[in-house]
Amino acid sequence: MGRGAAARWRRRWPGARRGASALLIAGALVVPLSAAARPGTPAPAPAALAAPTAATLERTYAAHRANAAEASRMAAGHGDRRRAAVDRALAAPSRHLLAFDGRGAGLATEVLGDLARADRVAVLVPGADTGLDSYGRFHDAALALHRRLAADAPDGVRTAVVAWLGYETPGTVSAAVATTGRADEAAPALRALVGTLRGVTRPGTPIALLCHSYGSVVCGRAAPGLDVGDIVLLGSPGTGADTAAGLGGRARVWAARSSGDWTRHVPHTRAALFGATVGFGADPVSPGFGARVFDAGHGGHGDYFAPGSRSLAGLARITLGTFPEVPDA
Structure with a gap:
């Protein structure tokens, strides 16, 4: 449908968008997605740390970067190159991670x-x-x-x-x-x-x-x-x-x-x-x-x-x- 036709359709049927939205929502509730989930990429549990303070903030960042680096290695070993690259980027020394969990x-x-x-x-x-x-x-x-x-x-x-x-x-x-x-x-x-x-x-x-x-x-x-x-x-x-x-x-x-x-x-x-x-x-x-x-x-x-x-x-x-x-x- 071209832009002009779409505009005419909206003018003639002002409630159609609401009805279509409702149908999409109902469909999402009734019909589950059929695609199978891909096997989960392994990752370590998050670093267990005390709540950070101004004095401990850099140590918090370093611990979560180390966790992201380990997650990258595990993802690469699993063959998930995309996740490995994301985790590796987050593990860079310039990144400041207040929290990180590579699972799921x-x-x-x-x-x-x-x-x-x-x-x-x-x-x-x-x-x-x-x-x-x-x-x-x-x-x-x-x-x-x-x-x-x-x-x-x-x-x-x-x-x-x-x-x-x-x-x-x-x-x-x-x-x-x-x-x-x-x-x-x-x-x-x-x-x-x-x-x-x-x-x-x-x-x-x-x-x-x-x-x-x-x-x-x-x-x-x-x-x-x-x-x-x-x-x-x-x-x-x-x-x-x-x-x-x-x-x-x-x-x-x-x-x-x-x-x-x-x-x-x-x-x-x-x-x-x-x-x-x-x-x-x-x-x-x-x-x-x-x-x-x-x-x-x-x-x-x-x-x-x-x-x-x-x-x-x-x-x-x-x-x-x-x-x-x-x-x-």
């Missing part, structure tokens, strides 16, 4: 910048289809933000970015992506991460959570009692809450969606379907939700951290406390 889809928490001395910290929370095999894309987003913060920060203001792949993300085409199940499982881990950061950073250091796609559901479930100053919902399908105030907590809640983001077509409802609650409720960029909505430009769903983008500029300003202008509703 893999988990990693990486720091860019001097966390112990940072005046402001941003934490990236990823959405669906993010794992070690696709970690390069996530790292690129964190690196783009880190560079933008370094360029925009006032003189003397030090920043750090934490790329938190700390939960098993759902697949884009899966039952899990349509429910809060994975987010409910991930929320305690995100709260624990913030607690870990508080144990390393100086007292009162502002922390902003930048939550992309399904990651915004994770942030929404973790929000009550979370010790952060800002929560940013990017390309969000919803959070499970009807309003920003309903998330709980004291953080300022921001939301943005670029004009080319396909999530603008997601139905913002919740419904019981085959024994599960499907959907995440209110649209975070709608006036009724009550978030501070900022301009994210014209990119697509994966472009919020693109270098030079309007959305990246806004994220940097939120992290730095020089908030972007909020357009009138």
Whole structure:
């Protein structure tokens, strides 16, 4: 179907996208994926360490790099060259791993910048289809933000970015992506991460959570009692809450969606379907939700951290406390 035909179809059948989305969700719940999972690539258990402090941070990084190096050797021995390469890159001396687990889809928490001395910290929370095999894309987003913060920060203001792949993300085409199940499982881990950061950073250091796609559901479930100053919902399908105030907590809640983001077509409802609650409720960029909505430009769903983008500029300003202008509703 060409662009013109697709546009005419949307005008004539304005409810068709919602119906198609509902059918896709129902199909994901009823029909399991038929492809067999590939045999698991072996990896060592994560390094068992005490919670890091500013004084022990470098030892923490070194221990997790050593674990990633061992994971790379095991993956190579298993014939998984792609995973071996990812693990080997994470084991490089320049990488700062606050956590690493090479088992299964893999988990990693990486720091860019001097966390112990940072005046402001941003934490990236990823959405669906993010794992070690696709970690390069996530790292690129964190690196783009880190560079933008370094360029925009006032003189003397030090920043750090934490790329938190700390939960098993759902697949884009899966039952899990349509429910809060994975987010409910991930929320305690995100709260624990913030607690870990508080144990390393100086007292009162502002922390902003930048939550992309399904990651915004994770942030929404973790929000009550979370010790952060800002929560940013990017390309969000919803959070499970009807309003920003309903998330709980004291953080300022921001939301943005670029004009080319396909999530603008997601139905913002919740419904019981085959024994599960499907959907995440209110649209975070709608006036009724009550978030501070900022301009994210014209990119697509994966472009919020693109270098030079309007959305990246806004994220940097939120992290730095020089908030972007909020357009009138």
